[in-house]
Amino acid sequence: MKRHSVRSNIIKMLIVFMCAITIVFAWLFYREKQDETRRIKDDEYGQYIVELNEVKQLYDSGSTDADEKLDAVMNELREQKIDTGKSGLRNIVIMYIVVLCVVIVLFLYIYVCVLRPFDELEDYASHLAAGDMDTELKYRRVNMFGSFTWAFDHMRTEIVHARRREQEAIENNKTVIATLSHDIKTPIASIRGYAEALVMNMDATQERRERYASVIMKKCDEVTSITNDMFIHSLHDLDRLVVKSDKVEIKPLLEQILSDIGLGMDIVVNGDITEAVLEHSDSGRVVQVIENILSNASKYARDTEISIVTECISPEKLPRNVHVSGADMVYRLSIKDHGTGIPDKDMPFIYEKFYRGENSGDEPGAGLGLFIVHYLMDRMGGDVELVNHADGLEAVLYFAARKVC
Incomplete structure (x- = not known):
């Protein structure tokens, strides 16, 4: 009307x-x-x-x-x-x-x-x-609304894409929440079982009780890791993750990480840990990155040796696909396992959020580990590289650093 x-x-x-x-x-x-x-x-x-x-x-x-x-x-x-x-x-x-x-x-x-x-x-x-949103608006050049018509229809397509992305995000959220909820049940069930065994005093030997306590602590760490994944997933804007820009002495930090996480892992450090001061880094985020890599190596290359090599190199020796910003010296941390590696067809997508390759199998996880590693390394001005070898997978972390003489 x-x-x-x-x-x-x-x-x-x-x-x-x-x-x-x-x-x-x-x-x-x-x-x-x-x-x-x-x-x-x-x-x-x-x-x-x-x-x-x-x-x-x-x-x-x-x-x-x-x-x-x-x-x-x-x-x-x-x-x-x-x-x-x-x-x-x-x-x-x-x-x-x-x-x-x-x-x-x-x-x-x-x-x-x-x-x-x-x-x-x-x-x-x-x-x-x-x-x-499916009806298209025909574009006619002969009328004065031609450009406006095109812009109007372009707005429709953008709305369609936005709704599709929103729906995909909702489905991803459901998938991740379901996955994390499933993953968290296993360690909690183990914690309850071992705790009940301790309460019922099923084995009075000190050695067995210590082993039960050790398993409980390990499962608690798994729960903590999963809840951290849930927290990071809940952040729609990753810029809310605080990453400090400090100087970090890597040798004592790496020694502490290996001491804390080394229980149950066959980790070998080839040579001495190179001393260096990392530039523009956050010690907490460095720990998170290294633990993520070690956790993946332990998960997907079970019962194999994990070797660690550290060295300082000049920026000119960096691979072409690796970028480290503002570095006079680069600290190279190599973590290599002896598993099956990552299929070549999965390599282009390994840093994407929620992506899990064919080698993940039935292993618990949400596809966030390498995504978080790549994001944090980028925020600290460094980079990460994954290289398949005949005898396993090598994960290399590159930090901007200053060598300690």
Whole structure:
């Protein structure tokens, strides 16, 4: 109803506008016609006076040509009046036809280029408001709404993509929550079982009780790791993760990590741990990164030796695909297992959130470990590289550093 009201108002305004133009034009034409008639009369007035004087002189002289001359003058006046009237009528008719054609053409132009596209846009907006995002809006270059039509349809496609991404995010959230919920049940069940064994004093030997306590502590660490994953997953904006920019002495930190996490892992440090001071790093995040790599090595390469090599290298020796910002020296930390590695087809996607490769099997996890490692290394100005070897997978961490002499 509103659309028809707008259209009728536009038509009324157009008619009034064109009528006003027609009236003004007709008035101007009338004035021009009057001026033309006046000019004709002024130009011929003298001629008629001369001819009438000639007729008078003929009458005064008693000439027989006086009547003929008078008839000729009267005929000229009569013909001039008829010609002038016909010319004015013809001009008025032509002007009316021209104005009528202009009005019709202008109305058709406004309808085709303004009213009809506007109606289509309004219909399209109604479809969008009703939730119909599949209908495309045709783009026509011939109307003044062409660019706006394209922008409007582009907005629709962006809304469709945004809704699709939102739905995918919701599905990912459901998957991750279900996975993490499942993963957390296993260590909790183990903790409860060993705790009940301790409470019931099923084995009185000190050695067995210590082993139970050790298992409980290990399972608690697993629960902590899973809850950390849930916390990080709950952050829609990873920039909320605080990463400090400090100097970190890597040797004592790495020794402490190996001491804490080494229980149950066959870790071998090849050579001495290289001393260096990491630049632009956060000690807590460095621990998180290294523990993630070691945890993956232990999970996917069970019962194999994990070797660690540390060294300081110059930035010129970095691989082409590795980038370390603001570094005069680079600290290279290599962690290598002897498992099956990562399938080549999974390598391009290993740093994506929630991605789990074919080698994950039934191992618990949410596909966040390497994603977090890559993100934190990037925030600290470093980089991470995964390299498949014939005898296992090598994870290499690169930090901006200053070597300690």
